[in-house]
Structure formats: structure tokens, C-alpha cells
Amino acid sequence: MFDSLSDKLDKAFHVLKGHGQITEVNVAETLKEVRRALVDADVNFKIAKEFTNTVKEKALGQNVLKSLKPNQLMVKIVKDELTEMMGGDAEGIDLSGNPSVILMSGLQGSGKTTFSGKLANFLKTKKSKNPLLVACDVYRPAAIDQLHVVGEQIGVEVFSNKEEKNPVTIAEAAIAHAKQNGHNVVILDTAGRLAVDEVMMNEISDIKKAVEPQETLFVVDAMTGQDAVNTAKTFNDVLNFDGVILTKLDGDTRGGAAISIKSVVNKPIKFIGTGEKMDAIDVFYPSRMADRILGMGDVVSLVERAQEQYDEEEARKIQKKIAKDKFGFDDFLKQIQQVKKMGSMKDLMGMIPGAGKMMKNMDIDDDAFKHIEAMIHSMTPHERENPTSINASRKKRISKGSGTSVQEVNQLLKQFSQMSKMMKMMQGGGGKKMMEMMKNIQ
Numbered sequence: 033m034f035d036s037l038s039d040k041l042d043k044a045f046h047v048l049k050g051h052g053q054i055t056e057v058n059v060a061e062t063l064k065e066v067r068r069a070l071v072d073a074d075v076n077f078k079i080a081k082e083f084t085n086t087v088k089e090k091a092l093g094q095n096v097l098k099s100l101k102p103n104q105l106m107v108k109i110v111k112d113e114l115t116e117m118m119g120g121d122a123e124g125i126d127l128s129g130n131p132s133v134i135l136m137s138g139l140q141g142s143g144k145t146t147f148s149g150k151l152a153n154f155l156k157t158k159k160s161k162n163p164l165l166v167a168c169d170v171y172r173p174a175a176i177d178q179l180h181v182v183g184e185q186i187g188v189e190v191f192s193n194k195e196e197k198n199p200v201t202i203a204e205a206a207i208a209h210a211k212q213n214g215h216n217v218v219i220l221d222t223a224g225r226l227a228v229d230e231v232m233m234n235e236i237s238d239i240k241k242a243v244e245p246q247e248t249l250f251v252v253d254a255m256t257g258q259d260a261v262n263t264a265k266t267f268n269d270v271l272n273f274d275g276v277i278l279t280k281l282d283g284d285t286r287g288g289a290a291i292s293i294k295s296v297v298n299k300p301i302k303f304i305g306t307g308e309k310m311d312a313i314d315v316f317y318p319s320r321m322a323d324r325i326l327g328m329g330d331v332v333s334l335v336e337r338a339q340e341q342y343d344e345e346e347a348r349k350i351q352k353k354i355a356k357d358k359f360g361f362d363d364f365l366k367q368i369q370q371v372k373k374m375g376s377m378k379d380l381m382g383m384i385p386g387a388g389k390m391m392k393n394m395d396i397d398d399d400a401f402k403h404i405e406a407m408i409h410s411m412t413p414h415e416r417e418n419p420t421s422i423n424a425s426r427k428k429r430i431s432k433g434s435g436t437s438v439q440e441v442n443q444l445l446k447q448f449s450q451m452s453k454m455m456k457m458m459q460g461g462g463g464k465k466m467m468e469m470m471k472n473i474q
């Protein structure tokens with residue numbers, strides 16, 4: 033995400049390296065580069081210019097901050113301004129109604145249906161809500177079927193009526209159904225079109241007027257750059273929506289949409305979609321996004337994801353096993369599976385400060401653990417519990433069974449033994465010894 037923009041901004045800040053303070057001259061050069069980086073990332077030229085003007089004013093006015101070097105100061109100002117530009121604080125969604133009605137709008141293929149499912153899943157699992165998904169697309173039966181597939185996947189009821197041709201009638205019937213059946217959130221997935229057209233706009237307006245939703249959300253594909261911003265403007269003029277959902281931020285997006293949308297429509301981005309799976313949804317935090325854009329990583333989100341997947345019970349069991357020297361390959365496998373649940377490897381690496389840049393040209397296989405898993409699966413239960421029993425002939429058998437080399441098996445065994453020792457030491461509080469061990473491993 034944002035690799036190229038992060039790189040260019042990094043270069044722009046480099047201009048200031050070695051300078052004792054920010055001056056009209058050196059700041060102008062840096063800001064020219066920043067502006068170019070933003071425009072290249074698909075930020076509207078006017079917005080980029082306004083942005084750099086504000087940054088300039090702040091940079092020249094802040095020379096008193098002697099503790100920061102000019103390039104550090106500039107990064108800080110740009111970060112604060114990017115955060116401000118993307119909306120300042122994170123905005124939640126209004127769930128005050130009973131049921132709360134959320135109306136989704138957006139072009140065809142923007143990811144509306146997928147996001148409706150993600151949101152329902154999010155509200156169900158994180159906010160203990162009982163959502164109802166509603167198919168209001170009266171033109172494409174396939175779209176209705178798609179929503180049913182999504183609903184089944186996440187265990188959320190889907191309301192639809194293929195006979196009814198008026199989406200307003202469907203929406204109203206769905207709300208009545210929700211009231212009768214204890215659904216406290218209703219998510220209306222509407223029909224999209226390939227391009228903005230009046231009939232579609234009128235249709236969504238009619239639904240909005242009839243059901244008065246708590247939230248009208250506009251879903252847009254971040255990969256479409258400037259078009260995303262223009263479409264947002266058109267939809268907002270007609271619908272006066274409450275918030276924006278940026279989807280496909282996992283792809284090769286240049287980031288311009290995330291930066292410009294708030295400035296153009298003055299509506300907050302509320303969520304982002306970062307993948308096709310139902311859990312690939314994140315609340316949009318402008319400050320964390322600014323960190324990512326500047327290649328500063330997003331440790332907070334990383335920790336949050338880790339916490340979500342952290343199974344306390346499991347951790348306690350593992351601790352006991354380590355203490356008794358009983359940590360085996362089955363436990364190791366479980367740990368790997370937990371890491372994998374946190375998301376795609378590339379995505380996770382991108383959240384580690386500095387790693388995004390390093391990883392840019394690496395093609396990180398999402399199956400980075402595939403070989404390790406295959407090797408463990410080729411071990412017998414006895415071997416998994418007693419890794420030291422794996423002798424030369426067993427190694428040969430494991431490598432054959434997993435399609436790897438004996439060398440790879442050796443490597444896994446070595447890493448596993450070092451890791452077990454390290455974990456034991458961490459429990460015993462042997463900090464110094466552990467540092468030595470870490471050095472050796474490196």
C-alpha cells in the first residue's frame with residue numbers, strides 16, 4: 033500500500049538532511065517534491081498545492097523547535113497535515129436506531145456487496161449486533177444470489193424478494209421483518225451501475241427518503257484514483273451521504289483517493305476494505321493511515337490485530353508446555369496458524385515501520401509457511417512431540433514426504449530448537465542470555 037508515494041516523500045525529506053534549519057529556499061525545494069509525489073499518487077493538483085502551502089507556513093513558523101532536525105520536523109508537519117486532511121479523528125457509525133438502518137451506495141463493482149457482508153460480520157462479531165442484510169438490487173438476480181452467499185458465509189440472515197421490482201417496497205418490508213425478528217441493524221445493499229446515471233441516483237434517493245437511514249455510506253474503489261473522487265462528489269451532491277468506504281486498499285493503489293476525498297466532499301472515510309475475505313475490514317484512522325503513507329508503519333493496528341487473534345487459554349497451555357520442556361511441533365503449528373489468521377504477510381509487513389520499503393520489491397508469498405507446515409505434517413505424532421528423536425533416516429523421510437530437502441528439514445529443526453530455548457529463557461527471565469542467543473541466531 034502506498035509504496036511509491038512513501039518512497040517519493042522520503043526522497044523529498046532527504047533534501048533537508050544536513051541542513052541546520054528550515055529556510056525559504058530549502059523548504060521550497062522539499063515541498064516541490066512533496067507536491068509532485070502527491071500529484072503522482074493521484075491527488076488533485078489544487079489539493080496538493082493547498083496542502084504544501086499549509087505545510088510551508090507551519091514549517092517556517094516552527095523553527096523554534098530546536099530539538100528536531102529540519103527533516104524530522106518536516107516529516108512531523110506533513111504527517112499532522114495528512115492526518116488533518118484525511119479527517120482528523122476516526123469517525124464511528126451511528127447505530128442509534130432500532131433497528132439502525134445503513135444504506136449502501138456506489139458504482140457497480142466498487143465492492144458494495146462485499147463490504148455489506150464485511151460490515152455485517154464486523155457488527156456481529158465486534159459489536160454484538162444482530163444484523164439483517166437486504167438485497168435491494170431489483171435488476172440483477174445474480175447480485176441477490178451473491179448477497180445470499182455472503183450471508184451464509186458469515187451466518188447473517190439475508191432478506192430478498194426476487195418478485196418485487198420496487199426497491200423501496202423491499203427496504204420497507206425488510207425493516208418490518210427486522211423489527212419482528214429482533215434484528216437491530218439493517219444493511220441495505222442497493223443496485224450499482226457501471227457509471228453514474230440518473231435513474232440509479234433517483235432510486236437510491238427514493239430509498240433514502242422512504243426509510244430515513246441512520247447512515248448512508250458511499251462505497252468506492254480506491255484503485256480508481258481521481259475517478260473515485262469525482263464519483264464521490266456526484267453521489268454526495270445527490271445523496272448527501274454520511275461517510276465513505278474505501279475498498280481495495282490492499283491492491284496497488286496510489287493512495288490519492290484516501291488523501292483527497294475528505295477535502296472534496298467534506299465527509300469522513302469511515303472504513304477501509306483491505307481484501308476479499310469477510311474479515312478484511314478496518315476502521316479508518318487518519319493518523320494511522322498518514323503513518324502508512326509516510327512509510328512509518330502502523331504498529332497500533334498490528335498490535336490490535338495480534339490481540340484480536342490472541343487466544344489467552346491457548347497461550348497459557350503453551351506456557352505450561354514450555355516450562356515442562358514439552359513444547360512440540362504441534363504447538364508450533366498452532367502458533368503459525370494464529371499468525372496466519374492476522375492477515376496476509378505482505379499486509380502485516382507493511383505495518384512494521386521501515387519494513388514496507390524493504391519489502392517493496394519482494395514478492396512475499398502468502399504461503400510463506402507452506403514448506404514448514406508441509407514438513408510438520410510429514411512428521412509422525414511421536415516426532416512432533418519429541419523433535420530430538422528425528423534422526424538422519426527420519427529427516428530423509430520427512431523431506432521426501434513434504435517435497436523439501438533434508439537441508440530444509442535440518443534448518444527447521446535448528447530454528448525450532450533455538451526458538452524453544454529462547455522461549456524457555458524468556459519464561460525464566462534470563463534476559464541477558466537471551467540477548468546473546470538472539471545475536472547468535474542473527
Ligand SMILES: Nc1nc2c(ncn2[C@@H]2O[C@H](COP(=O)(O)OP(=O)(O)OP(=O)(O)O)[C@@H](O)[C@H]2O)c(=O)[nH]1
Pocket residue numbers: 138139140141142143144145146147175222223224225279280281282283304305306307308312
Ligand atoms: N482486493 C480486494 N477486492 C475487493 C475488495 N472489496 C471487494 N473486492 C472485490 O471486488 C469485486 C466487486 O465486489 P462486489 O462486492 O461484487 O461489488 P458491488 O459493488 O457489490 O458490485 P454490484 O453488486 O455489481 O453492484 C469482487 O470480486 C470482490 O471480491 C477489497 O477490499 N479488496
